[in-house]
Amino acid sequence: QDIEVVTVNPHLVKRNKENRDNTQSKSDKKDALVIADMVKNGYYAFVRDTSESFEKLRVLMSNRDVIVKRLVSSINQLNRWVDIVFPELRQVFKDITAKGAIATLRLFPSPMELGSMKPEEIVAGWKLLMKRQPGLKKAYLLLNVARKSVGTRQALEAYKFHLEQLLEEYDLAIQQLERVELAIKDELPKIPFANKLLMIKGISEISLAGILGEAGDLSGFSHGNSLLRHAGLHLAEASSGKWKGQIIISKRGRSRLRRFLYLATMSLVMNNPEFKALHSNNVKVKKMKKMKSIMKLIGKLAxxxxxxxxKNEAYCAKKVQPLTELAA
Structure with missing residues (x-):
């Protein structure tokens, strides 16, 4: 009906509710009055419309976060199960989620079962589940640690039943994660400038999808600082008179966008030569703390x-190099 819709930050409503009557009281009528007063004074934000491709990325990345939490939870429970029943398994496989460790848990999880087996039988079992399986050396080591195991020997049937359910949950999370990441990678090419952003060495498809899903169309931002403010990465200072408070990050924005910008920057510092040089210059020449340098590079990335x-331009590495290298 041609009525413009805006949003008011609930945190600001809570802060401004005492401006009306100098009390901390709260009611529906008072909330409506405070919100109307804030809109009248211009303390609101416009609703940013996004196209269907960005909305799909946001939904898919939100779904991915839920699956990753379930996957991490199942891995933690598998580690707990190993600690109780077969703690020596880590002497053979350092990572419980390695293919060899998962195959061992499926075939012969308890040390009691391994006690009556031969190394050849263990290798034959691994061949059923793995294309490239460990050899006899690993099998001998597994048998030796199983004979000396200090794991529990009570309620083994119940523990095996628990392990079956944990492995089912782990397999389901892995399958769902692969499917959602495949859907994300299929959706990214539909965004016009996504391919140009992926040309930056160190930017992965998942991190880029997380940024675009939360921020929307980046061409709608007037400057990189606007993206930082949208993520809550702009600076906030509290000072009065001669007293100077510490400058901190406001964190008044999208937390998931902050996370993906941080992860993308860390990947660039490790893999991108230009960002690696900038970080080295900040730490060694400008004597910045490492985290302060990372936060500065997040602004550069934005x-x-x-x-x-x-501008729909390709990434130019020469524009990103530190001034010291350009002068040389």
């Missing part, structure tokens, strides 16, 4: 992303 999206 400006690069918004610039590429707005």
């Amino acid at each position: 400006r690069i992303f918004v610039g590429i999206a707005r």
Whole structure:
């Protein structure tokens, strides 16, 4: 009906509720009055419309987060099960989620079952579940640690039943994670400037999908600082007179967007030569703390992303190099 819709931050409503009557009282009528007063004074934000592709990425990445939490939970429970029943298994397989460890848990999880087996039988069992399986050396080591195991020997049937359910949950989470990541990778090419952003060495499809899903169309931001403010990565300072408070990150924005910007920047610092040089220059020449340098590079990444999206230009490595290298 041609009525413009805006949003008011609930946190600001809570902060402004005492401006009306100088009390901490709260009611529906008072909330409505405070919200109307904030809109009248311009303390609101416009609703940013996004296309269907960005909305799909946001939903898919939210789904991925739920699956990853379930996967991590199942892995933690598998580790707990191993601690109780067969703690020596880590002497053979350092990672419980390795293919050899998972295959061992499926075939012969308890040390009691391994006591009456031969190394050849163990290797034959591994061949049924793995294309490239460990050899006889691993099988001998597994038998030796199983004979000296200090794991529990009570209620083994119940523990085996519990393990079957844990492995089912683990398999389901792995399958769902593969499916949702495949759907994310199929959706990314539909965004015009996504391919240009993926040309930056160190930017993965998942991290880019997380940023685009939460931020929406980057070409709609006027500057990289607007993206930082949207994520809650802009700076906040509390000072009065001669007293200078600590400058902190406001964190008034999308937490998932902050996380993916941070992870993308960490990947660039490890894999991208330009960002690696910038980080080294910040730490060694400018004597910055490492985390402060990372936060500064997040701002650099935000400006690069918004610039590429707005101008539809390819990534230029020479523009990112530190001034010391350009002068040389």
